[in-house]
Amino acid sequence: MSILIKNVLLNGTRTDVCIESTKFSKIGPAVSSQGKSAIEIDGSPFAMLPAFYNMHTHSAMTLMRGYADDIELHSWLTDHIWPLEKNLTEDHVYHGARLAALEMIKSGTVFFNDMYFFPHGTARAADELGMRADIAPVLIDGCDPAKAGELLAFAKRTIVRSSDYSPRVRFAVSPHAIYSGSAELLKGCAELSQREALPLQIHVSETLTEVADSIRQFGLRPVQYLDSLGFLGPNLTAVHAVHLDDTDRSILKERGVTIAHCPSSNMKLSSGSFDYAAARAAGIPFVIATDGACSNNNLSLLEEMKIASLRAKDRSGDPTVAPAREIFDMATAHAARAAGLNAGRIEEGMLADCLLVRLDHPTLTPPGHLISHMVYSAHPECIDTVICDGRILMRGRKVEGEDEIVRGANEAYRDLISR
C-alpha cells in the first residue's frame, strides 16, 4: 500500500511526500505514486512533522489514572498501587494498554517502551492499534536470589513468543530497580539482553532514599553499583536518573547509556530535581518520557516536552537552557535512535512515522514558529493525522474503535477495583 501526501508543509517548504510500504519513498515537488491503490491526502491544511517516541511508560496503569494522587511516595505504592496491582489479570492489562495506546496515538506518539506485568496483554494492544513498542515484563525478585532464576526463565519464555506479533512489537528486559532485584537478577538481565541483543531498562536513582540505601547496602551509589555488575551499556535506558553526581554522569556517558527523563512524574511524586544542564554538559544522551498515567497523569509527549523545558529553565535559572528545537529532537529523532529505529526524521528511506498537524489551529497561530508552538503551545487537538510504519493510525482525529476501547477500559477498571 502507498500513501501520497500532496502539497504539505515540510521544514518550511511545500512538497509532496510518498510513502511506499513502511518507508518514505520519495519527497519532492510533484511526486506521483507508483501503485493504483494509493491513498491520496491533500496536505495543504497541514504541516508534516516527525511523530513522538515515548521511552518509558507503564501503559496499563491508565486504569489507575487518578486512583491515588497527592500522596507521599511510600504510601502511594504500599497502600494504594501495589494492593490494586495484586489483582491484575492479563485482560486488565490488555484493556489498560489499549486505552494508553489510544491516548498516545491521539497525542502523536507512535512508539512506547513499556515496563509492566502481563507483557502479552500490552503486546496484543500495541499490535492491534498499529503502534511500535518495546515491551518488557517488569522483573521483581524482592532481592531474593533464589527467585531470580524463575523470573529470568519467565523473561525468556516471553521473548521467544515475539513471533506471535508484528515486527513493530518487540520484547525487552527490565528488572524494576536495584532495591527490588537481587544482584543475580540484575546480572542475569544484563546477560540476557546482551545475548539476545534486546533493549534493557531499569528505574535508577529516582529518589534520595534509593541513593542512601544503595550507599549503605553496597557502599556504592546506584549507578556505580549497576556498573560493578556489568549492567551498564549502550542498550540500557536508565529511567529517571534524578540524583546523579559527576562520577555517575561520567560513567553513564562512558558506557553509552541513555537516560529517560520523566519530569512530570518526578515533580508529581516530589522525587527530586533532574539536573538537565549538567546531563547535557556531560554529553549523556537523554530523552523524554511520560512514565505511567498513575504518576503523570496523562501520556502526552506534547505536554511532557513543555514541562521538561520549563523545569530545566527554572532549575538552572537560565531561560536559554532546553530550547524548543533541542527538546523537540529529544522526543523525536533522539528517542527513535535510542530505540534503535531508523526513524524520527522525515527523509527518503526512513521508516514512515509522521504527523500531520493543523496549521489553522489557534494554538499553532501565528505561523512560522512551528517547533516552538509544538513544544510550548500545542495540545493534542492540533494533530489531525498519525502515520506509523506507513499505516494511518488516526485521520481527522478518529482512531478506529476508540469508543469500544474506552468502554473496555471502563469495564476493566470496574472489575479491577471490585476484586
Next chain:
Amino acid sequence: MSILIKNVLLNGTRTDVCIESTKFSKIGPAVSSQGKSAIEIDGSPFAMLPAFYNMHTHSAMTLMRGYADDIELHSWLTDHIWPLEKNLTEDHVYHGARLAALEMIKSGTVFFNDMYFFPHGTARAADELGMRADIAPVLIDGCDPAKAGELLAFAKRTIVRSSDYSPRVRFAVSPHAIYSGSAELLKGCAELSQREALPLQIHVSETLTEVADSIRQFGLRPVQYLDSLGFLGPNLTAVHAVHLDDTDRSILKERGVTIAHCPSSNMKLSSGSFDYAAARAAGIPFVIATDGACSNNNLSLLEEMKIASLRAKDRSGDPTVAPAREIFDMATAHAARAAGLNAGRIEEGMLADCLLVRLDHPTLTPPGHLISHMVYSAHPECIDTVICDGRILMRGRKVEGEDEIVRGANEAYRDLISR
C-alpha cells in the same frame, strides 16, 4: 432565553440544570424549563463543571506567540518584544485578543483579566466573543512623574467608555510595575481604582533584580514600597509575587491582596520560584493565571493547573502539597471571587458559567476521579461545551467564526512584523 441541560453529571449525581437569562435558575431532578424557546441539551454524555477564570494575561500577545523563546529576560524585552510592540495598532490588538479569546474559550475559560495597550481593541474582542473580562490599559510613565497625569487621564477616558460594551466587559487600572511607574502614577492608580471601585493590578516581585533595585532605590522591598504608597488593598491582584519574604506575606495577607500565580511564565523566563506552601501557610488568597502567550506560550488554564501543582510539589519536596481539588478551586471559585463575580460554582442563583466535559474522552478515563483528571490529565479536547453568562460560546468544540478569527490574527501578525 433559557437553556435546559437534562441528566448531566454534577458533583457525582445525575441531574437537570436550568439556566434562565444569565443565571442557574433551577438544579434538580426532572426540572422543566419555563419558556417555550428553551434550548435543550442532552447532558448524558457529559459532566458539568465550573468554567475557568484567568486572572492575568496580555491577550493580544498571542500575535507574538513563539516570536522570541529561550532568551534571557532583558534581551527578550528590549531586543524582541518592545521593538515589536512599538508598531502595535488597535487593530492588531483586536485581532490578537480575538485569537486569545478563541483559545481561552476552547480551553474552558470564560473570564480574563487583561493588562495591555489599546484596551478598546481587547474589549471589543471579549465582547464579541461573549466572554467576561476586566481590561486595563497598561500604564507606563518610565518613572517620569511629569507623564503620570497624562496616563491617568487616559485611564479615566478609557473607563468612562465602559457603557460602549456589555456589562460582562469592565475596565480596570494597571500600572505595569514599580520599575516602570513613578510614585505619582502608582498613587494615582490606587486612588482612581478606589474612587471608581475598579480592580487594580500590577506586576510585582517578579525577579530578584526587581527586588534588589527596589531595596537600593527605595530602601524597601517591592511589596513594602507599594504599601508605603497606599497601593495595597482587597481590590488589588498582585501578579507573580515570586520573591516574597515573611514580612511581604504578612502585609499582603493583612491588606487582603490576591496573588495571581503564573507558574509557566515564571519557569519559562527563569524568574524564580514562587513558594506555594508558604503563601498557603500565610493564608494569602492566590489564584492561577497563564500570563501572556509570549511567555507561556498558550492560554490554557487546564495546563496551568497541572504545572502549578507539579511545581509546588517539586519545590516543597512534598507530594501532598497543592492537591487537585485545591488547585481546581483556585482556577474556578477562588478566581471568580477575586474578580468580584457571583460565579465559579454551579448553584441556583449564581451566574451561569459552566463547562460540559466529555465523559468518554480517553484522558478522563476511567471515571470517578473527575477533578484529578481535569487538573492532571485533561486537555482542551475534553471540553465539549462552554457557557458564559447563560449563553453558549462553544458547542461540540465549535466556536462561531473561528476560521475567520484565525485568519484575522494571521493577517494582523503579518502586518505587524512587516512594519
